[in-house]
Amino acid sequence: xxxxxxxxxxxxxxxxxxxxxxxxxxxxRSVIAEAHIAHVGFVRGGHPIVLPFLCGLGDLGNGPVLxxxxxxxxxxxxxxxTTGVQVAATITHLDGLVFARSTFDxxxxxxxxxxxxxxxxxxxxxxxxxxxxxxxHLMPGRRAEVRExxxxxxxATQVLQLPLDRASVKVRFQGxxxxxxxxxxxxxxxxxxxxxxxxGTPVAGDISGDAPVDASIVALAAxxxxxxxxxxxxxxxxxRIASV
Numbered sequence: 001x002x003x004x005x006x007x008x009x010x011x012x013x014x015x016x017x018x019x020x021x022x023x024x025x026x027x028x029r030s031v032i033a034e035a036h037i038a039h040v041g042f043v044r045g046g047h048p049i050v051l052p053f054l055c056g057l058g059d060l061g062n063g064p065v066l067x068x069x070x071x072x073x074x075x076x077x078x079x080x081x082t083t084g085v086q087v088a089a090t091i092t093h094l095d096g097l098v099f100a101r102s103t104f105d106x107x108x109x110x111x112x113x114x115x116x117x118x119x120x121x122x123x124x125x126x127x128x129x130x131x132x133x134x135x136x137h138l139m140p141g142r143r144a145e146v147r148e149x150x151x152x153x154x155x156a157t158q159v160l161q162l163p164l165d166r167a168s169v170k171v172r173f174q175g176x177x178x179x180x181x182x183x184x185x186x187x188x189x190x191x192x193x194x195x196x197x198x199x200g201t202p203v204a205g206d207i208s209g210d211a212p213v214d215a216s217i218v219a220l221a222a223x224x225x226x227x228x229x230x231x232x233x234x235x236x237x238x239x240r241i242a243s244v
Contacts, residue, residue, distance in 0.1 A: 006061040009116050010088070012168035022169045031113040031169060032057040032066060034227065036138060036197075040068065040080040040119075042076060042087045051076065056137030060126050060161065066115055067122075068160040069134045077121065077158045084118035089162055095231060096194045107172065109192065109235065115150070115167040119160040130159040139224075141216035175239040192235055196228035197226045 014021040022028075038055035041048060054078075058067040066089055070077050079085045097107035115165075122130040128149065129139035135143060175188045202213045 007008065010164055010209065012114065012116065012166060014168060014170055021171045022171055023089070024169075028113055028115075028164060028167050028169050029033035029057060030066060030110045031091055031162075033137075034093060036087045037209060038091050038168050039119070040087050040089045042079070042085060044075070044079065053089075055101055056091075056134035058130060058137070058161070060122065060130060060133075064164055065161040066164065067130055067134050067137075068119065068162065069131070070152035070158055070160070072156060072158045076119075077160060080119055080121050080160060081131065082121075082187060086117070086179045087119045087162065088114055088116045088121075090114045093194050095173065096192045096235065097178050097187065098174075098192050099190050100178070101186075101190050102230070105177070107176075109172050109174070109194075111169075111171045111173075112169055113169045115162055115164060117163050119162045122159040122161050127159060128154050130156055130158060130161070134159065138207060139216060139220065141219060142214075143215045145216055173235065174240055175235070187226065192239070194228070194232045194235060196231065197224055199224050 006163070009085065016106055035057075037052050039050050039052050041050045043049070054069040056067045056069070058065055068076075068089070076085065076087075091110040092110060094108060094110050096152055098107040098109060100106045131149065131154065132143060175192055178184065178186075178190055179187075202221070204211070204213075
């Protein structure tokens, strides 16, 4: 991953609070690994457009890529043609609202990534694999519980791949920044309200009858809860250390 200022793309170097930028490819992959939606910006007819796409972290043999799922008739997929289309894809996880003793000093904890480059159509011979990788990303383990895709379904669906070599990652994971002698009114509560994606109770379709909820769904719900709890525990520990 790189964030240079080059003539073949936007400058991806963070200008404000630069210490929050990460150049570690593992951090970028971790942001994508928890993503469900990527918002993709591009220009069509001279106008900027941003659209949401189901996404996944994949590898089709040439290294990790961001996979974008859609229809063969989707506008961006048609725009890509045979040479690709220039896009900027963004992913953001809002991990908490940070309440200080003034709105000016309040903030948010987040993990964000922007990936810029040419999104290209996955070759036909790799499309089935790409679709399964998106499925495995969004619904781990589900493939073993359902039927295989039909050729017709594969032909009706398309995937774009976006390399991860030009990306900008920015992370804030800390408390509200207070001190005993900061002059603030300490009778006003300050701290972090953790936020996370958690699973609700699965709701069955009309004809599912008494079929039990499949293992992959139970496991995914547990994973989302575990990620949330782990992150909450880490911010609690970090704030305790900072206050010592």
